[in-house]
Amino acid sequence: MKPSEYYIKARLFPTILTSIPLLIFVFSIIAPQYTDALNEVSNILPILTSLGISAALIFLIVLINRLLAKEIFQRYYFKEDTHLPTTSYLLWEHPFYENVVKREIREKINVRYGVVLMNEEDEKANESISRKHIAAAVARIRNELRGNKMVLQHNIEYGFMRNLLGGCIIAIIFSITIIAFGYLKENYNLRIVGWVCLGVYALPIIFSKALMNRHGHYYCKMLYDQFLSL
Known part of the structure; x- marks a missing residue:
């Protein structure tokens, strides 16, 4: 596949970039110390x-x-998905988006997925639950925009x-x-x-x-x- x-x-790319010290360790320290043993291993490497x-x-x-x-x-x-920017930015108290934009996003979530997110008063009373609801809605947005x-x-x-x-x-x-x-x-x-x-x-x-x-x-x-x- x-x-x-x-x-x-x-x-993969981050792995390649951060593997340099490992490769130096193996070829500059381990290999010279155990040349004979590695020669035997090299016979079965193919x-x-x-x-x-x-x-x-x-x-x-x-x-x-x-x-x-x-x-x-x-x-x-x-702190997992509940505190990612995709969750925090939709909280009523977060300053990044204007409330009018938050309402537009929330209304679209309601229309497309039938999910009603908490209003300002309910969110203040239980922010942790509000974050979980937003995170669940964001998961559906991400799935829809996967392509x-x-x-x-x-x-x-x-x-x-x-x-x-x-x-x-x-x-x-x-x-x-x-x-x-x-x-x-x-x-x-x-x-x-x-x-x-x-x-x-x-x-x-x-x-x-x-x-x-x-x-x-x-x-x-x-x-x-x-x-x-x-």
């Missing part, structure tokens, strides 16, 4: 490769990156950034390992490479909140713009 555009751009082991490992790393991204960054900043190219592009960009952050965690772990090994073996080149990798992959983590919020904002705005144009 051919991988989707979303899988390739939002999941068999393993033909069985799809390489694709399976890539798939595993993609899953790990996505899991870290969702469980650490998305959960920390957005929309503009929404897909912004979804890919958000997914790419989120999964890149997840991959950066693994990259930082291997970067620190490379640095430690460089000091242990008094290998100046490894130390430099490790510090460079650490700096490169730490930057997205440092600015993770801004990156997540900004790309979440862009996706949310595009989703509702396209929904209103239906």
Whole structure:
């Protein structure tokens, strides 16, 4: 089955970009230490490769990156779907959309899906329930706009950034390992490479909140713009 555009751009590409410290660790540290053992393994690698082991490992790393991204960054900043911009922007108290726009979106949700979202008074009394209702409605909007190219592009960009952050965690772990090994073996080149990798992959983590919020904002705005144009 051919991988989707979303899988390739939002999941596979971040994995490739954040796998550099892992590859350095394997080929510069592990391989030289265990050359004889790896030579024996190399004899059976063609068999393993033909069985799809390489694709399976890539798939595993993609899953790990996505899991870290969702469980650490998305959960920390957005607390699941109920605090994503697509949910928060429809709350009456949120300042991004004017109330007239919120009413238009809410009325269209009612017409198309038969879902009535809470009014201002009820929402103030129970915001958590209101968020759940909005999140459920947004899921239906996303499903209806699944084939929309503009929404897909912004979804890919958000997914790419989120999964890149997840991959950066693994990259930082291997970067620190490379640095430690460089000091242990008094290998100046490894130390430099490790510090460079650490700096490169730490930057997205440092600015993770801004990156997540900004790309979440862009996706949310595009989703509702396209929904209103239906």
